[in-house]
Amino acid sequence: MSTTAGDPPVDRFLDRLADFDVSHTVTTPGGVADAVADVADDPAVGVPLPDGLGELPASVTTDPSPSELEAAATGVTHADLGVADYGSLALPATADGVEPVSLYGDHHVAVVAAENVVPGMPAALSELGDRFRADGDSVVLATGPSATADMGALVQGAHGPKTVHAVVVQR
Amino acid sequence: MSSKRRASKAEHIRRVLATEGDAVAANTQGFNRGRYDSVADLEDYEGLKEEARAIKEDAIERLPDLVDELRDAVEANGGTLYLADDAEDANEYVREVVADVDGERVVKSKSMTTEELELNDALGADGVDVVETDLGEWVLQVADEAPSHIVAPAIHKSRESIAALFNERFDPDEELETAEDLTLFAREKLGEQIADADVGVTGANFVTADSGTMALVTSEGNARKTVTATDTHVAVAGVEKVIPSVEDLRPFVELIGRSGTGQDITSYLSLLTPPVGSPTLDFQTDEVGSPDDREFHLVLVDNGRMAMREDDDLRETLYCIRCSACSNSCANFQQVGGHAFGGETYSGGIATGWEAGVEGLDTAKEFNDLCTGCSRCVNACPVGIDIPWINTVVRDRANRSQRGGDLDWLVEGLTPDEEPAGVDVQKRVFGNFETLAKLGSAFAPVSNWVAGSSVAGAAMERVLGIDDRRDLPTFERESLKSWAEGRPDVANPDREVVLFPDLYTNYMDVDRGKAAVRALEALGADVTVADECASGRAPLSQGMVATAREKAERVADDLLPYVEAGKDVVVVEPSDHAIFQREYERLLDEDDHEALAANSYEVFEYVYGLLENGASETSLATGDGHEVAYHGHCQQRTLGVDTYTVAVLDRLGFDVATSDVECCGMAGSFGYKQEYYDVSVAVGEELADQFSTDETGDREVVASGTSCLDQLDDLLDRPSKHPIELVAPRPHGRAE
Numbered sequence: 001m002s003t004t005a006g007d008p009p010v011d012r013f014l015d016r017l018a019d020f021d022v023s024h025t026v027t028t029p030g031g032v033a034d035a036v037a038d039v040a041d042d043p044a045v046g047v048p049l050p051d052g053l054g055e056l057p058a059s060v061t062t063d064p065s066p067s068e069l070e071a072a073a074t075g076v077t078h079a080d081l082g083v084a085d086y087g088s089l090a091l092p093a094t095a096d097g098v099e100p101v102s103l104y105g106d107h108h109v110a111v112v113a114a115e116n117v118v119p120g121m122p123a124a125l126s127e128l129g130d131r132f133r134a135d136g137d138s139v140v141l142a143t144g145p146s147a148t149a150d151m152g153a154l155v156q157g158a159h160g161p162k163t164v165h166a167v168v169v170q171r
Numbered sequence: 172m173s174s175k176r177r178a179s180k181a182e183h184i185r186r187v188l189a190t191e192g193d194a195v196a197a198n199t200q201g202f203n204r205g206r207y208d209s210v211a212d213l214e215d216y217e218g219l220k221e222e223a224r225a226i227k228e229d230a231i232e233r234l235p236d237l238v239d240e241l242r243d244a245v246e247a248n249g250g251t252l253y254l255a256d257d258a259e260d261a262n263e264y265v266r267e268v269v270a271d272v273d274g275e276r277v278v279k280s281k282s283m284t285t286e287e288l289e290l291n292d293a294l295g296a297d298g299v300d301v302v303e304t305d306l307g308e309w310v311l312q313v314a315d316e317a318p319s320h321i322v323a324p325a326i327h328k329s330r331e332s333i334a335a336l337f338n339e340r341f342d343p344d345e346e347l348e349t350a351e352d353l354t355l356f357a358r359e360k361l362g363e364q365i366a367d368a369d370v371g372v373t374g375a376n377f378v379t380a381d382s383g384t385m386a387l388v389t390s391e392g393n394a395r396k397t398v399t400a401t402d403t404h405v406a407v408a409g410v411e412k413v414i415p416s417v418e419d420l421r422p423f424v425e426l427i428g429r430s431g432t433g434q435d436i437t438s439y440l441s442l443l444t445p446p447v448g449s450p451t452l453d454f455q456t457d458e459v460g461s462p463d464d465r466e467f468h469l470v471l472v473d474n475g476r477m478a479m480r481e482d483d484d485l486r487e488t489l490y491c492i493r494c495s496a497c498s499n500s501c502a503n504f505q506q507v508g509g510h511a512f513g514g515e516t517y518s519g520g521i522a523t524g525w526e527a528g529v530e531g532l533d534t535a536k537e538f539n540d541l542c543t544g545c546s547r548c549v550n551a552c553p554v555g556i557d558i559p560w561i562n563t564v565v566r567d568r569a570n571r572s573q574r575g576g577d578l579d580w581l582v583e584g585l586t587p588d589e590e591p592a593g594v595d596v597q598k599r600v601f602g603n604f605e606t607l608a609k610l611g612s613a614f615a616p617v618s619n620w621v622a623g624s625s626v627a628g629a630a631m632e633r634v635l636g637i638d639d640r641r642d643l644p645t646f647e648r649e650s651l652k653s654w655a656e657g658r659p660d661v662a663n664p665d666r667e668v669v670l671f672p673d674l675y676t677n678y679m680d681v682d683r684g685k686a687a688v689r690a691l692e693a694l695g696a697d698v699t700v701a702d703e704c705a706s707g708r709a710p711l712s713q714g715m716v717a718t719a720r721e722k723a724e725r726v727a728d729d730l731l732p733y734v735e736a737g738k739d740v741v742v743v744e745p746s747d748h749a750i751f752q753r754e755y756e757r758l759l760d761e762d763d764h765e766a767l768a769a770n771s772y773e774v775f776e777y778v779y780g781l782l783e784n785g786a787s788e789t790s791l792a793t794g795d796g797h798e799v800a801y802h803g804h805c806q807q808r809t810l811g812v813d814t815y816t817v818a819v820l821d822r823l824g825f826d827v828a829t830s831d832v833e834c835c836g837m838a839g840s841f842g843y844k845q846e847y848y849d850v851s852v853a854v855g856e857e858l859a860d861q862f863s864t865d866e867t868g869d870r871e872v873v874a875s876g877t878s879c880l881d882q883l884d885d886l887l888d889r890p891s892k893h894p895i896e897l898v899a900p901r902p903h904g905r906a907e
């Protein structure tokens with residue numbers, strides 16, 4: 001099934017991203033490098049995107065060392081799924097480091113295929129359940145930037161990113 | 172409880188109210204409002220709650236098998252599962268894991284279960300540096316204080332007090348002031364500590380047996396860093412956290428944030444099937460390593476839980492997902508927080524179940540009386556736990572664990588109850604309110620003069636702990652029952668009603684009973700007043716379950732023949748209507764409860780039904796735009812029947828403004844008790860304030876519950892009454 005902007009789950013996804021203060025760009029695989037370059041602050045680190053999802057711009061350092069992670073202003077990764085009802089992005093714990101790259105920078109840019117946007121939690125958990133049982137995968141469903149209210153008022157940007165941008169790719 | 176103990180308890184509550192009350196109130200009430208807004212957006216909130224409840228019921232039923240299945244899954248993933256019998260056993264295991272990797276620093280994400288175990292102290296004794304990375308927990312670690320809330324542990328601290336703490340302790344180059352300053356400072360400070368850490372300890376909100384996946388519900392990102400930046404991950408969770416499958420997470424994922432802090436979802440839902448597949452990070456050597464070097468230990472903690480599973484009354488506690496809805500929706504908790512309404516580890520309504528099961532009765536009974544049974548947490552709980560019932564049962568057990576006291580002889584004659592000697596004298600007197608009310612009415616007005624005298628007031632405060640600042644109820648010489656005996660039957664009635672004359676309506680607020688009878692008759696119903704008037708609510712609220720059951724059986728014997736004859740039961744006092752609907756399920760045979768619950772109605776619910784079925788509203792008083800301020804009763808709101816009062820008043824032309832506090836704070840005997848007077852008044856003042864604004868200050872005050880009316884009369888300068896007195900036709904004729 002192909003899903004594109006204009007289809008209900010993607011529209012809902014984009015609306016919900018906005019509800020959680022996540023900005024977005026909708027583009028094609030060929031436009032991903034520019035879309036990422038437009039929103040990535042230097043220094044940027046990243047994880048190579050899966051086949052068919054486009055390329056990272058040259059300014060993004062891949063295979064970052066721990067010190068490069070800590071110094072990064074921006075981390076660029078893919079997301080396996082988008083969950084329309086919550087504007088959530090599924091970030092897998094991969095050997096090439098999606099988890100740390102999406103976590104340490106002040107700004108996270110997530111690239112997700114429009115066709116991988118599912119309507120809600122039942123669909124997301126059914127897909128993830130099969131993966132967890134088969135491969136022992138781990139995934140973080142990230143919704144908006146990190147946040148805390150523990151210091152007497154709501155602050156965005158606690159231990160994780162202060163801002164998040166989603167690049168939604170139509171194929 | 173001795174009068175000295177009461178005084179010291181009152182003093183403790185006053186201190187907490189003064190120092191922490193404002194911060195706790197602002198935060199919990201914000202969460203509570205958020206909950207109402209967030210769950211309203213769900214398409215099928217009730218359906219999700221039922222699904223969550225069913226999953227937990229099934230999981231706890233099958234727990235030993237699920238733990239076996241989980242063990243296989245965790246081991247297949249390359250981790251280990253350790254089932255710890257108690258706190259010492261769990262701590263010992265974690266200490267060994269840390270020692271095996273020569274761990275010098277452990278970083279932790281927030282975990283109530285490790286608070287329960289006092290894991291930090293156990294590791295600290297080995298010389299391990301333990302650092303809490305949740306910002307709230309870290310504030311408390313720096314301040315050396317205990318959590319006051321199960322989700323937001325530093326809820327009792329204001330921004331100003333955290334800034335003062337950090338500035339004093341760390342002496343930063345620039346004085347910290349805003350929440351942003353404080354967060355950034357903590358992030359940097361903790362970031363360094365996490366980078367150097369050897370072991371990461373997390374909790375787990377849920378663990379799925381099918382795949383060995385744990386779900387962590389967080390917002391700050393500290394749990395993600397705790398896991399990612401350390402090679403050895405130890406997850407500590409109560410054994411009740413196991414659910415069958417990943418797909419079963421669905422209702423919990425959608426409910427936990429909404430129910431707790433009013434967020435549709437928290438920033439991060441980590442679904443980890445450890446050891447996780449991320450590369451290891453060595454910040455010292457600046458090198459990235461293989462995910463294969465990661466190690467994982469799941470420590471499941473029994474510590475009393477498997478025994479709770481066998482306990483018919485405490486079992487439900489194990490369904491708790493620690494969302495904090497019961498704390499945030501609790502009027503008393505909103506004022507005092509977990510430092511008064513909490514035990515060793517847990518706080519709020521459900522804490523009574525946890526502390527009784529994990530620590531024991533002695534701990535639970537210290538704070539259990541702060542649950543008034545208002546039931547506002549019942550609908551808020553995403554897994555439908557009957558939290559008031561757990562509190563009632565634990566109170567009953569605590570009553571029965573007391574030794575006989577010196578004053579037993581004094582109340583023995585006044586308290587013909589089913590309880591053993593040793594039950595607290597104050598509880599026994601309130602629990603036997605029926606006897607007092609009968610005597611008070613028989614000897615009125617002399618009994619009122621005596622009770623109102625300063626000598627009696629001082630004695631009651633000293634012996635019974637009844638606060639002298641409260642006015643005692645005034646008894647009427649003629650009960651509602653005797654008044655009604657003289658009334659003629661309604662000819663050719665449309666309906667036949669048996670009115671339950673609760674203790675207050677029968678002996679004290681007789682006017683509202685008369686008004687109810689007149690209103691029902693005007694709408695074409697013939698009214699008989701029942702013989703029994705003690706529902707069992709009074710003893711039940713003191714934890715005297717056996718006495719309450721005996722009263723319930725008497726009420727059923729009295730009312731059920733009327734029901735069988737086709738009459739409808741109408742109840743004026745909302746707490747008694749609620750006991751028929753809710754608690755009688757626990758006190759009566761299933762058939763008797765169902766018959767009584769299905770055929771009994773709160774008085775306005777019934778009036779509404781009569782009007783909807785064609786009775787003429789012209790026989791009732793008209794509102795003509797008269798402005799009233801209405802406070803619905805807490806238990807009435809839980810059942811959703813307060814809406815009928817508003818609908819009828821509206822229909823008759825009254826202009827109605829309503830309160831939106833969870834409870835009035837009086838709660839039967841609670842507000843009379845010396846040790847709880849201050850918290851009761853703090854709760855009540857929120858209601859009084861809502862009825863003292865420019866918009867409401869001149870409105871006539873009406874409320875459905877006797878307690879609510881007592882509280883409003885004490886706190887407002889203008890009088891209040893039951894709304895049935897507004898709408899009943901004016902009395903006429905000799906019998907009135």
